[in-house]
Amino acid sequence: GGTVLITGATGALGGLLARHLVTEHGVRHLLLVSRRGPAADGADELHRHLSELGAHVTLAACDVADRTQLDTLLAGIPHDHPLTGVIHAAGILDDGVFTTLTPERVSAVLRPKADAALNLHEATRDHNLTLFALFSSIQGLLGGAGQANYAAANVFLDALAQHRRAHGLPAVSLAWGPWAEGGMAAGLDEADRNRFARLGMVPIAPQQGLELFDAAVSLGLAAAVPLPVDGAALRARAADLPAPLRGLVRGGPRKAVAGAPTAGDAGRPSLAERLAGLSPDEQEDRLVELVREEVARTLDYGGHDAVEARRGFKELGIDSLTAVELRNRLNKATGLRLPATLVFDHPTPEAVARLLLIELAPKAEATDAATGPAVPAAADLGEPDIRRMLATLSLDRLRASGLLERLLDLAEPAPADLAGPAAAAPEATDLDIDALDVDALVRMARESHDS
Structure with missing residues (x-):
């Protein structure tokens, strides 16, 4: 039989998938690849377990994003057990809001997922493959907050699968929802899991995930979304759901136009x-x-x-x-x-x-x-009225409204060539504005206006 290559193979999902291929699909030759290979945690135990199941297993340390390393790896596959399947399950997270994502942080996420996938595509294009599966993520469809780099990497996998299918090559990209164990969801805390639950996403149990994998591969499509959902949770938040999920709710409430009042807001201040x-x-x-x-x-x-x-x-x-x-x-x-x-x-x-x-x-x-009650016209107000009204405003309020800057503009000293007391007034830059009381501000404004 042929050899199946799995990247990210020493992770929880990679090991789970390797056992599934051996026990359910009769695969007998596995090339399990990860960054650390045999030195990875649990690698020896995985090798021993798969061997006991009757598989011939090769564990290899390889940076698949490095084309030279990948070519060397593929050249070592025995001719009597040629490469017939590729499953790309490698990937890492480095979350952050868009403005904090440096080129290095973007590259760190794209490289093991997108760059490695492209190398696998190009290096195996002339092989007689029957399986080329890419492990993508639902975040590529939903645009997960703080995961622009991860979403971009996964969208690339989806596009690569479409490209391969268009050229007659086997490919399927699986945009997985969150797994209950392993995968990128392994690093999620309780708040993250609760957020997924509010969106109606049900964590994928290991056995359920393997069944979804088999179903997705059998569809013969370029892309699939293995995502169990909670229908009641979806209906409860239908108006706030991302578009791909909102489409799953039949007869759900229409999303209000931005800025338009909703039924619940009617009459509410x-x-x-x-x-x-x-x-x-x-x-x-x-x-x-x-x-x-x-x-x-x-x-x-x-x-x-x-x-x-x-x-x-x-x-x-x-x-x-x-x-x-x-x-x-x-x-x-x-x-x-x-x-x-x-x-x-x-x-x-x-x-x-x-x-x-x-x-x-x-x-x-x-x-x-x-x-509120009618305010007298400005022309009808005397200086005491204005002082009394200004006295109710803090400097923070004046700043927020832009009036403080206007008062300071009005209070600028007269040109140096003008005679009189105004010309001798200190420059505005020498004044501690925060130390002035309302009377002083009004006096500055009036003197400037009168001059």
Whole structure:
């Protein structure tokens, strides 16, 4: 019989698959490849177990992304047991939000998956293969948060399988969902698993995964998505699901157009409207509570009481993936467009709440003005009225609204060639603006205007 080559073979999935090929498909010659080969943890035990099952096993250390190493490996396959199958199951993760992905971090993920797959394709193109299976991931379809590099690598595998099929070569790319044991899901924590569960993805049990592998290979298609789903969970979140999953829900709710009110929002005041009329301290307290609530939902905590306002997001359990999910939740809750780096730039719930206050305060004030008692026209206000109204505003409010900069522009000293007291005024750059009270700011503005 022929030889089947498996990359990533000393990992949990590689070993599981190797045993399956021997016991269920009668494969008797295996070339098991990994970065460490025989030196990998568990390699000796795997070799012994497969040998006891009647297979001839070769364990090899090879960087398949290095074409020279791969050619040397393939040249060593016995002519009486030629290569007839390839299963590419190697890969690594290096998650991070897009702005933190350096070329080195992108290459570290693409190389063992995409570069190695391309080498396998080119090096075996003239072999008489009956199987060329690529282990891709559902993240290539869904665009997993914080996994741009990993998603790109998997999309490449999907495209390579299409290319091979178009040229009459065998190929199937399997976009796996999360495995319960082994695979890329082995490094997921409880929060990650809960996030998958909310999307209706059911972890793949080992035996179920092997059955899905056999089914996918037998389809004769270039791509397959082995993904058990929880129908009830999908229906419960139909409007928020990624498009590929949303299509699995029959008669699910249509996704609302961005910015359009939903049925649940009808008659409900916006966050800015709810903040209107509150004091600055009350507004900040409400926003801190909001952020804590969304952190608790993101991490599946029992409630926001478990989220300390001044504790770092990293300590709370937020990573690059959940950071994007939290940002998306806050976008929806506030109506703002917050950056993907939100929790890295503002590393505590309290810090994020202060940013939200700066962003929302002008809207809240505008709402308050629109719904509150009529304000006299500016022409009808005297200096005492203006001073009294300005005295209610903090410097933070003035900065957030842009009025502080306008006041400073108005308060610039007169040109040096002008006579009079204004010409002798100190330059604005010499003043400690934060130390000025409202009276001083108004006086500066009036003197500039009068001059």
